[in-house]
Amino acid sequence: MNHQSPASLAFIGGGNMARSLIGGLVARGADPTTIRVAEPVDALRHAMQQDFGVHTFDHAADAVQGADAWVLAVKPQVMRAVCEALTTQAQATRPLVVSIAAGITAGQLDRWLGGSLAVVRAMPNTPALLGAGVTGLFANAATDNAGRARAAALLGAVGATVWIDDEHLMDAVTAVSGSGPAYVFLLAEAMQQAGEAQGLDPAAARVLAAQTLLGAARMLTEREEPADVLRARVTSPGGTTQAAIETFEAGGFRGLVARAIDAATTRGRELSAAND
Numbered sequence: 001m002n003h004q005s006p007a008s009l010a011f012i013g014g015g016n017m018a019r020s021l022i023g024g025l026v027a028r029g030a031d032p033t034t035i036r037v038a039e040p041v042d043a044l045r046h047a048m049q050q051d052f053g054v055h056t057f058d059h060a061a062d063a064v065q066g067a068d069a070w071v072l073a074v075k076p077q078v079m080r081a082v083c084e085a086l087t088t089q090a091q092a093t094r095p096l097v098v099s100i101a102a103g104i105t106a107g108q109l110d111r112w113l114g115g116s117l118a119v120v121r122a123m124p125n126t127p128a129l130l131g132a133g134v135t136g137l138f139a140n141a142a143t144d145n146a147g148r149a150r151a152a153a154l155l156g157a158v159g160a161t162v163w164i165d166d167e168h169l170m171d172a173v174t175a176v177s178g179s180g181p182a183y184v185f186l187l188a189e190a191m192q193q194a195g196e197a198q199g200l201d202p203a204a205a206r207v208l209a210a211q212t213l214l215g216a217a218r219m220l221t222e223r224e225e226p227a228d229v230l231r232a233r234v235t236s237p238g239g240t241t242q243a244a245i246e247t248f249e250a251g252g253f254r255g256l257v258a259r260a261i262d263a264a265t266t267r268g269r270e271l272s273a274a275n276d
């Protein structure tokens with residue numbers, strides 16, 4: 001009789017993004033007993049266990065036991081130390097390594113884990129919790145088709161996936177979609193506050209702003225027309241929208257967005273260099 005447990009997935013780090021991914025996976029039918037999570041913070045570990053029924057551990061070395069795929073979900077600043085503590089197990093079991101860390105390259109991860117491993121860099125975002133995420137994926141040369149398919153299936157369970165051939169562009173992916181939900185939340189905050197300043201009560205302003213973002217996002221994703229065409233349909237000549245859009249343009253909105261995305265992209269590259 002075969003007493004081996006089924007192949008399992010280990011998450012190293014059980015913070016915000018791991019929680020979004022694990023919550024999304026379990027909500028979409030993944031067997032939580034095949035998911036093992038290392039997280040040093042007691043409250044986070046207990047919440048992960050209670051909310052999703054996954055196996056939890058204090059230490060990464062215990063979580064990776066028997067796992068044939070590892071998701072590295074710790075901050076870039078601690079990634080080197082976390083990997084170097086797992087080198088012996090990585091070389092013994094040769095898992096598929098999936099890192100979601102901003103900036104940290106596949107080459108760095110492979111080197112810190114002892115070399116010659118299949119490493120996939122993934123950049124998901126928190127809407128994964130609702131199955132509405134999007135993930136950019138880059139695989140190193142040691143990753144075979146089965147490894148690529150496993151990584152794509154893992155992240156594809158919680159949203160769309162896009163393969164990126166040039167690893168350098170993963171920092172731009174991070175800046176656009178990894179960080180992107182925060183920009184939308186900032187816009188929501190600003191719209192809500194501006195509505196309140198015009199006299200709307202906070203609850204009404206919140207519903208109006210949030211539902212507008214949802215409806216607009218659905219039009220962007222469920223219709224063929226590009227954003228500028230959809231925008232034109234809202235903008236009656238000489239009307240209210242035109243007054244607002246002209247104010248945005250005069251205030252340098254596009255340039256500001258470009259500078260923000262450039263700052264995030266640059267920060268990703270700094271995180272790689274600073275934590276090598």
Ligand SMILES: NC(=O)C1=CN([C@@H]2O[C@H](COP(=O)(O)OP(=O)(O)OC[C@H]3O[C@@H](n4cnc5c(N)ncnc54)[C@H](OP(=O)(O)O)[C@@H]3O)[C@@H](O)[C@H]2O)C=CC1
Nearest residue numbers: 012013014015016017038039073074075076100101102124
């Ligand atoms: N948040 C997001 O929207 C996204 C984040 N990412 C990436 O995901 C990674 C995690 O980010 P995020 O979830 O926001 O960060 P969090 O700080 O919320 O989560 C990381 C967790 O890992 C824990 N940890 C630290 N050391 C270890 C260890 N040795 N073993 C196991 N766990 C450990 C941390 O504990 P402690 O706090 O005590 O250090 C923390 O609870 C980052 O690399 C980030 O770039 C990628 C896409 C989107």
Ligand SMILES: O=C(O)[C@@H]1CCC=N1
Nearest residue numbers: 101102174178179180
């Ligand atoms: O802010 C960060 O660095 C991480 C990566 C993308 C989203 N959060």
